[in-house]
Amino acid sequence: xxxxxxxxxxxxxxxxxxxxxxxxxxxxxxxxxxxxxxxxxxxxxxxxxxxxxxxxxxxxxxxxxxxxxxxxxxxxxxxxxxxxxxxxxxxxxxxxxxxxxxxxxxxxxxxxxxxxxxxxxxxxxxxxxxxxxxxxxxxxxxxxxxxxxxxxxxxxxxxxxxxxxxxxxxxxxxxxxxxxxxxxxxxxxxxxxxxxxxxxxxxxxxxxxxxxxxxxxxxxxxxxxxxxxxxxxxxxxxxxxxxxxxxxxxxxxxxxxxxxxxxxxxxxxxxxxxxxxxxxxxxxxxxxxxxxxxxxxxxxxxxxxxxxxxxxxxxxxxxxxxxxxxxxxxxxxxxxxxxxxxxxxxxxxxxxxxxxxxxxxxxxxxxxxxxxxxxxxxxxxxxxxxxxxxxxxxxxxxxxxxxxxxxxxxxxxxxxxxxxxxxxxxxxxxxxxxxxxxxxxxxxxxxxxxxxxxxxxxxxxxxxxxxxxxxxxxxxxxxxxxxxxxxxxxxxxxx
Ligand SMILES: *Cc1c(COP(=O)(O)O)cnc(C)c1O
Numbered sequence: 001x002x003x004x005x006x007x008x009x010x011x012x013x014x015x016x017x018x019x020x021x022x023x024x025x026x027x028x029x030x031x032x033x034x035x036x037x038x039x040x041x042x043x044x045x046x047x048x049x050x051x052x053x054x055x056x057x058x059x060x061x062x063x064x065x066x067x068x069x070x071x072x073x074x075x076x077x078x079x080x081x082x083x084x085x086x087x088x089x090x091x092x093x094x095x096x097x098x099x100x101x102x103x104x105x106x107x108x109x110x111x112x113x114x115x116x117x118x119x120x121x122x123x124x125x126x127x128x129x130x131x132x133x134x135x136x137x138x139x140x141x142x143x144x145x146x147x148x149x150x151x152x153x154x155x156x157x158x159x160x161x162x163x164x165x166x167x168x169x170x171x172x173x174x175x176x177x178x179x180x181x182x183x184x185x186x187x188x189x190x191x192x193x194x195x196x197x198x199x200x201x202x203x204x205x206x207x208x209x210x211x212x213x214x215x216x217x218x219x220x221x222x223x224x225x226x227x228x229x230x231x232x233x234x235x236x237x238x239x240x241x242x243x244x245x246x247x248x249x250x251x252x253x254x255x256x257x258x259x260x261x262x263x264x265x266x267x268x269x270x271x272x273x274x275x276x277x278x279x280x281x282x283x284x285x286x287x288x289x290x291x292x293x294x295x296x297x298x299x300x301x302x303x304x305x306x307x308x309x310x311x312x313x314x315x316x317x318x319x320x321x322x323x324x325x326x327x328x329x330x331x332x333x334x335x336x337x338x339x340x341x342x343x344x345x346x347x348x349x350x351x352x353x354x355x356x357x358x359x360x361x362x363x364x365x366x367x368x369x370x371x372x373x374x375x376x377x378x379x380x381x382x383x384x385x386x387x388x389x390x391x392x393x394x395x396x397x398x399x400x401x402x403x404x405x406x407x408x409x410x411x412x413x414x415x416x417x418x419x420x421x422x423x424x425x426x427x428x429x430x431x432x433x434x435x436x437x438x439x440x441x442x443x444x445x446x447x448x449x450x451x452x453x454x455x456x457x458x459x460x461x462x463x464x465x466x467x468x469x470x471x472x473x474x475x476x477x478x479x480x481x482x483x484x485x486x487x488x489x490x491x492x493x494x495x
Pocket of ligand 1: 109110146271273401
């Protein structure tokens with residue numbers, strides 16, 4: 001069962017539970033398991049099964065020390081009535097291609113798939129008396145989507161609490177309201193005077209503050225943890241929807257079990273697309289994974305040149321959840337692609353930390369490129385893609401999905417290989433940018449834009465988003481960066 005270790009060393013072997021509880025390895029590496037390729041999931045046996053049964057099979061393979069009954073309970077809670085579609089991640093035709101909708105969860109972003117599950121896995125990680133006595137406080141700095149999805153996932157989950165910091169004035173009005181109206185007795189939300197990077201750095205500093213950690217443990221029995229996508233408990237639930245997509249293609253009669261499929265994935269931290277690689281390692285016939293970036297195209301440059309270079313300007317775009325210069329989950333892909341060579345991964349990650357750049361040996365790059373394609377879209381192309389997708393298919397996409405749509409259109413289509421575009425957010429999360437792209441009138445508030453968009457396209461805004469206009473805000477705290485640690489202590493005292 002102790003099959004998890006850091007991408008940078010095999011000195012310490014952990015169970016899935018321990019890896020989820022810790023989040024990140026002490027040496028800075030990410031937890032990986034060498035047992036993954038020992039499992040081959042029998043895809044044929046899942047065709048026609050509900051999402052929940054596919055989840056039980058895939059999560060059972062990836063997190064072997066959770067027993068069947070525990071997983072079944074987590075899955076029933078995570079993928080229940082809070083989803084607006086019984087298929088959880090429905091697959092829909094889009095011209096000659098397909099779109100996999102990942103945004104039908106409670107916060108209308110794909111992060112719900114993972115963040116409805118992670119808290120349930122996390123609250124079952126205590127394995128001894130000391131841990132059973134502890135409560136876990138999740139700390140998150142957010143540029144928008146993650147904060148709300150994490151709040152929604154952790155709200156009122158026993159044994160846990162969550163504190164979210166967002167940069168004041170730097171998230172959209174809808175995103176701000178989504179967070180400040182969050183219910184739950186274990187949640188805290190605060191705006192921070194500064195930008196996202198400031199807030200993120202301060203959260204990292206709190207994690208590194210051993211003195212504060214000791215005080216929280218002694219005085220309140222609270223340990224800090226992260227809901228960031230480096231946690232293996234966040235990655236594993238995302239592997240499920242690749243299987244679910246494939247099964248839906250088979251059910252439609254559009255592929256036979258064993259046929260290759262290509263997935264095009266809007267990418268930031270490399271979590272979503274990495275889950276596709278995990279699905280392949282578990283036996284799903286994934287032919288190619290296309291990494292789609294926005295103007296922050298560090299992954300495109302890496303996949304075309306073999307050099308990962310974070311010394312570059314950062315662009316704030318209309319696809320904020322993909323505005324990332326350090327794609328943390330890439331490290332896991334490098335580990336498996338480099339035949340589990342922890343020393344090589346260590347070297348590359350040291351170079352990245354110290355020189356802000358690393359190089360990939362050519363044979364490794366060739367191997368990576370045989371599976372991972374890439375492309376990127378600038379903001380003009382994103383807006384045009386939203387327009388052309390609507391004109392050609394009468395399907396409305398958000399700016400993140402539009403990056404993927406643009407990239408997919410540019411790649412020559414092999415008629416023998418079905419292509420699936422992963423759609424990561426509801427267009428109603430970004431009603432202004434989407435309405436502008438469709439040439440609609442955008443005077444008024446974001447809620448006016450939602451109504452305009454609904455009327456023009458014959459679609460409906462998710463109720464939870466539209467109702468924010470009348471929801472009452474619970475949190476109006478605005479603090480300086482220097483006071484974030486203090487706020488965490490106060491929140492911990494009330495857990
Ligand atoms: C987080 C996010 C992404 C990027 O996903 P990664 O796992 O970070 O690659 C894309 N689109 C939306 C809407 C997101 O919230």
